[in-house]
Amino acid sequence: MGTIFRFHTDVDTDQIIASQYLLYPTIDEMKAHTFESLDPTFAERVKVGDYVVAAENFGCGSSREQAPSVLKALGVKAVIAKSFARIFYRNAINIGLPVIVCRELYDAVEDQDEMELYLDQGIIKTGDKEFSCTRLPAQMQKILDQGGLIASLNEEE
């Protein structure tokens, strides 16, 4: 089981990782600042296997790939939201971070609840509740299965 870190609607990529850290040389040097403006303790508290749960339009704003990358580097297992902004969604799949659309989960859980995602079966279990997730388009599922777009490119060659 992983712990849920719950965020609201329209979480933009500036909130996930602010501009002033983007030119740091590596993702590892940026990750301590993840969600700094919304929850300065997030990076310290989140553990490998935890989940980010949000409402609508998660990841709107800039195309900075650092946003899904810092979440992955901190060990976030997946982001589950009612909907995602387009560029964040594509970037997350490209780096091998599962992004799952589930309309019901956000309203059914509280921050710091425990949950587990069963990616193969497309279900989420939390407490005594179970939710099914929307499947990724086949094109994106294939990239995710291969471990991201660059792994997929290397496999093509």
Added chain:
Amino acid sequence: MGMTIAEKIIAGAAGVTEAHAGEIHYVELDRLMSNDGTTHLTIDMYNTKVKNPRIKDVDKLVWIVDHNIPADSPKTAASHKKMRDFAKEHGIKFHEGEGVCHQVMMEKYVRPGELIFGADSHTCAYGALGAFGTGVGCTDYLYAMVTGTSWLMVPETLRFNLTGKLPEGVYARDLILTIIGKIGANGANYKAMEFGGEGLATLTMSDRIAICNLCVEAGAKTALMPVDSVAMEYLKEHDREPKAVYDSDEDAEYAEVYDIDLSEIQPIVAKPHFVDNVVPAVTCKGVKIDEAFLGSCNNGRIEDLRVGAALIKGRKVSPTVRFLVVPASRDVYVQAMKEGLLDIFMEAGAIVMNPNCSVCWGSCQGVIGENEVLISTGTRNFKGRAGHSNSFVYLASAATVTASAIMGEIATADMLQEV
């Protein structure tokens, strides 16, 4: 079945006769733009993750240092050096300190009919010249750089039929903020926004760039306009020819059609912390400001500087306000010098900076402190976008921003005459 402009460009790039919303196509890209926001990470992945690193067609690559230029720290300087050295080694077209990437792209590279990936969300600006520009992350960019290709889902299109003409003192920025307020921050998510109708002819290239550039703030994948005489004149002035000129078919299918009467638009302000949080500018009258910013890929062109300079000539920046004026490119800067606009701003007490993303990027210049308030012609007003996480950004037109800089509080240009 008829096609939209977006569908025609994707069909061309995929080498098929027809493409329609919802289909996935493998496409060949015409141009690949990347800036200093992410290129250092792209290079690291190229060097360490790609099994067979190569660049499919180096002529298509354009790299632009615009976000943190000049460098603000040793870490930034190191990332810039990595980008500069790689560009030199591989013969990549490289622009440093010449302006905000999208303005440089419009001035030097974008051609109608092209499919362009930019590692920056505001790449949708290129639709002003009838090109399909879309923002991508650095992994998508890297894949395209290595293979020359990518895949795209053909977007549905929202059509905006423009009629009439903007009233005096109302600008393209007021129009696009109004539209974003109407459809919401995810109102065009995964979709293309296409603009047309007789009202388009009344809009200059500068207006059109401002409109297309901001469409990503409604979530749009791209923004597109037909190529008319205004666009062709701009191309001619910049010594380029179209790749292909498209307009939508009469029987093209749209997800939604909106009719917008330009004569009904009024000065608008987007309040913190969301671009779709728009209200008539007059309702924000009296909000005290600490800083004002005139610049960015959205509103830092010569036309915007002329609007600001005309208002501030003979007046002074409020003693309680820092007013940063940042031309969007070197060409804009030089033109503003020739026209005496920079003298006007300087004499009024403004701070004139080098062409770059500046305050809109919130990390390099004009960063605002805790509880401070900024009024900006930049692209975003997200929480902390311009500096401290507890600060406030209002978005408005060049006229409203300049009037506010003079008054020390949010004001529209017509309020200046009352002073």
